Amino acid sequence: MVPEPKSPRRSQKRANDAVAGVLRDRIRSGDYRDGEWLPTERVLTEDLRAHRSVVRGALALLEKEGLILRRPHCRPIVQSSSAQAQNNAPAPSASPSPASRFVALVMWHGGVLEQGRSAQERIFWGMNVALGLAGYHAVFLDLGDSVRSDIENAQREAAHLRYVLDHGFGGVVFYAYAYQLNRELIREVAHRVPFILLDRTLPGVEADFVGAANHQAMFDATNHLIAQRHRRIAYVTTPEPINTVQDRLQGHMRAIRESGLEFEAVLTTPFIGRTYWPAFDAVFRLPAGERPTAVLCVNDYAAVQVAEHLARLSLRVPQDISLVGFDDIVQTLPGGIGLTSVAQPFEDIGRTAAELFIRRAETPSAPPADIQLPTQLIVRESSAPQE
Numbered sequence: 001m002v003p004e005p006k007s008p009r010r011s012q013k014r015a016n017d018a019v020a021g022v023l024r025d026r027i028r029s030g031d032y033r034d035g036e037w038l039p040t041e042r043v044l045t046e047d048l049r050a051h052r053s054v055v056r057g058a059l060a061l062l063e064k065e066g067l068i069l070r071r072p073h074c075r076p077i078v079q080s081s082s083a084q085a086q087n088n089a090p091a092p093s094a095s096p097s098p099a100s101r102f103v104a105l106v107m108w109h110g111g112v113l114e115q116g117r118s119a120q121e122r123i124f125w126g127m128n129v130a131l132g133l134a135g136y137h138a139v140f141l142d143l144g145d146s147v148r149s150d151i152e153n154a155q156r157e158a159a160h161l162r163y164v165l166d167h168g169f170g171g172v173v174f175y176a177y178a179y180q181l182n183r184e185l186i187r188e189v190a191h192r193v194p195f196i197l198l199d200r201t202l203p204g205v206e207a208d209f210v211g212a213a214n215h216q217a218m219f220d221a222t223n224h225l226i227a228q229r230h231r232r233i234a235y236v237t238t239p240e241p242i243n244t245v246q247d248r249l250q251g252h253m254r255a256i257r258e259s260g261l262e263f264e265a266v267l268t269t270p271f272i273g274r275t276y277w278p279a280f281d282a283v284f285r286l287p288a289g290e291r292p293t294a295v296l297c298v299n300d301y302a303a304v305q306v307a308e309h310l311a312r313l314s315l316r317v318p319q320d321i322s323l324v325g326f327d328d329i330v331q332t333l334p335g336g337i338g339l340t341s342v343a344q345p346f347e348d349i350g351r352t353a354a355e356l357f358i359r360r361a362e363t364p365s366a367p368p369a370d371i372q373l374p375t376q377l378i379v380r381e382s383s384a385p386q387e
Contacts, residue, residue: 016057019050023058027067027078035192037075038068040365075364077192100170101136103127103357105350106160107175107198108143119329119346123198126350127173134358136170143177154178161189171361173353175199179242194360196353200242201370208356210371212344214244217375218251218296221324221342224377225294226259229386230322234265234283234292236302248298248326265292269302277309284313284321293386294322300330300341307333307382318384328378338380345373 023044026032039047044055059076062068068076105127109120117125120140128138141160143153157178162185164172171194174186183204189195190207197209225233235252238245249266256264267279284291295310297303303325307317317323317337328343352371359366 012054012057015050015054016061019048019054019058020061022048023062024065024067027062032078034078035188036078037191037364038078040075043365100168102139102169103131103136103171103173103354104139104141104160104164104169105173105175106141106143106157106164108177109140119327119344122346123350123353126347126352127354128350130351130354131357134354136354136358138354139169150178150181154181158182158185161185165189165192169193171195171357173198173350173357176202179240194357194364196356196360198349198353200244206368208360208369210349210352210356210369210373211244212349212375213372214247215251215254217342217377218248218326219255220251220375221296221326221377222252222255223259224340224379225296225322225324225383226255226261228294228322228383230294231261231386232263232265232290232292233261233294233296234267235296235298236267236269236280236306237298238302239268245298252296263292269305280306280309281313284310284315292321294324294383296324298326300325300327300339303339303341303382304330304333307335307337311335317382322383322386324383331380333382337382340380340383341378343376343378345375348373 023032023038032038038044038059041052041055041059044050045052048055050058059068059070063070063076066079069079070076105124107120107123109118124138124140131138141163143156143160157176161172161174161182165188172189173196174189175198176186179200179202183202186195186202186205190205195207197205197207199211201209222233233256235249237249253264265283267277267283269277295303295306297306303323307323310317310321310323315321317333317335323333323339325339325341328341330339330341333339352373356369356371359369
């Protein structure tokens with residue numbers, strides 16, 4: 001009797017079952033742990049020496065069994081049966097969860113000094129437009145109306161990041177304030193969903209990053225004052241141990257060195273609200289021919305503080321002291337003088353963050369990107385040529 005030829009469909013099913021068996025054993029043995037991404041289809045194809053269609057068929061079987069969770073444009077996440085039982089959660093269906101099309105922007109919504117649309121609104125707008133064109137939706141998760149202590153910031157950030165994981169968001173764009181805390185949780189989020197950092201990097205966290213070219217921006221701002229014949233330029237910064245603050249300081253110092261100026265004065269702002277600035281007072285109470293003729297500030301908030309404190313010392317902007325800020329979120333100082341400031345491209349930052357998310361979702365194994373966008377110096381009345 002001539003044996004019946006094997007059905008191609010039956011052979012495919014056997015191959016799917018065999019590959020699914022190998023992956024199932026790896027999950028149950030702990031080689032692939034709960035909450036972790038599986039390797040990419042390409043890696044699995046090479047590792048198991050199976051056709052990609054077979055790997056995909058095996059993944060579909062594991063998804064039906066509830067051993068993995070699959071979302072559009074993301075690698076499958078291990079979700080063992082025991083973990084599901086503990087959470088009383090049913091095995092995921094083959095259809096994607098609607099929440100997987102949502103991308104969270106986690107940051108605070110801006111302070112009272114910001115004039116017009118806030119930086120956060122502009123970032124969100126650029127991000128939402130770019131995501132919408134790709135079929136995603138941005139969701140703003142507000143950290144509050146002010147930056148507080150590290151502990152308070154960390155608590156709020158942790159609550160929002162856990163909310164993202166618990167509600168199945170497709171990804172996160174994150175602006176961190178508690179720089180030294182929540183690292184394990186942040187790494188977990190970055191491991192489970194596409195994760196983009198805004199403005200500042202976090203040591204020990206491997207993620208895509210987009211921000212402004214801070215070093216070059218402050219280099220250019222300092223050279224603007226040098227071109228206005230200022231030779232004694234003070235720099236006011238904050239004590240935050242983050243790359244954004246340090247890059248701006250280094251850009252200023254590079255301009256000072258390359259210009260050959262010998263005067264260097266780097267001052268750190270005290271806590272917000274304190275009216276006693278001993279180091280600042282000591283520098284700006286020097287005689288007119290010795291004190292600085294211009295001040296560069298790490299951000300516009302510091303520039304407002306400096307303007308108020310100069311007024312207490314009976315020094316006028318710009319007649320006595322020229323003043324330059326950074327961010328261009330405060331266009332006018334309390335006295336009505338327009339503030340010269342470095343304008344960050346906030347809409348472009350949001351759009352680029354969305355593009356990095358889409359890239360990461362489509363190509364999880366891509367190396368992390370570090371994108372620094374150019375800025376623009378907006379010259380207003382607060383900086384004037386030195387006579």
